[in-house]
Amino acid sequence: xxxxxxxxxxxxxxxxxFYGLIxxxxxxxxxxxxxxxxxAVIMFFLTLGYRAGILAPIGPHLDSVYGFxxxxxxxxxxLMITAIVIGLCVTAVMVIMAxxxxxxFNSTDWDTIKRKGxx
Numbered sequence: 001x002x003x004x005x006x007x008x009x010x011x012x013x014x015x016x017x018f019y020g021l022i023x024x025x026x027x028x029x030x031x032x033x034x035x036x037x038x039x040a041v042i043m044f045f046l047t048l049g050y051r052a053g054i055l056a057p058i059g060p061h062l063d064s065v066y067g068f069x070x071x072x073x074x075x076x077x078x079l080m081i082t083a084i085v086i087g088l089c090v091t092a093v094m095v096i097m098a099x100x101x102x103x104x105f106n107s108t109d110w111d112t113i114k115r116k117g118x119x
Contacts, residue, residue, distance in 0.1 A: 010044035027098045027108045031091065038087045042080050049076040 017036040024030050054072045098108065105113045 006047045010040045014040035025110050031094045035091055042083055046080055
């Protein structure tokens with residue numbers, strides 16, 4: 001199995017952002033790293049399903065001489081667009097939680113929030 005450069009970049013981007021998530025002490029940076037990880041996963045799955053020369057499963061060419069093996073499978077693309085929408089909603093919830101933490105504890109540092117939360 002031969003990996004393309006984009007797939008290797010997506011995996012590298014995932015692990016770099018995972019490392020950043022582990023070492024980050026800031027709530028906002030943690031949210032950004034999670035969003036980058038999600039983007040890397042979506043990019044990896046979309047590039048994994050790519051084949052050169054395939055046609056979209058809609059349009060006038062369906063009645064022509066092309067067989068079904070020349071048509072793109074819409075299922076992975078539908079899953080990824082669903083993942084994008086869910087990721088956007090989760091990101092919005094994380095930002096709202098970060099704003100709430102900032103207002104309550106007056107800090108975006110994880111250690112400060114944990115220390116003030118124990119008091």
